[in-house]
Amino acid sequence: MSNSDYQGGLGAGFARARSIQNEYESKIAEWRAHSNKLKTQVSALNERVVIMQADFDANNHLLRLLMDELRAVKPNSHLLIKQNRDAIRQEVFEECMIESGYEVSSPKGFSR
Incomplete structure (x- = not known):
């Protein structure tokens, strides 16, 4: 094996290693972007849950007030x-x- 054959093989090996490294980095970037997108979606969903819980609590409070009023006005109501x-x-x-x-x-x- 000549020195130029050796260097050619070494160069081809390095080129292949760089190509594989670039593929890995590309896939890592894709997964990182996908992960960030999911984090954004989860954050938005968590915000919706907080808003829905506040709405539920407000409606529940209003229901208690209305139930108290119904007890006073119509104590035999089936809704009680x-x-x-x-x-x-x-x-x-x-x-x-x-x-x-x-x-x-x-x-x-x-x-x-």
Whole structure:
């Protein structure tokens, strides 16, 4: 093996190593960008959860006020019985889930 053959082989090996390194760096950059995109999406979803929780808490407070008022005005109302409210809530919940494309697979169980 001549010196030029050796250097040619060495150069080809280095070129191949650089090519592999560039491929790895490219894939790492792709995954890093994908990871950053997912982080942004998770952050936005977390913000929506916080907003929805605040909205839920506000509605729950309003419901308590309305229930107190209903007790004073109509103490025998069927809406003052928790089981009746739960049944109404479940019925409306299921209707909303079905309208959103879900199927009722079991009590409180849904599938798409």
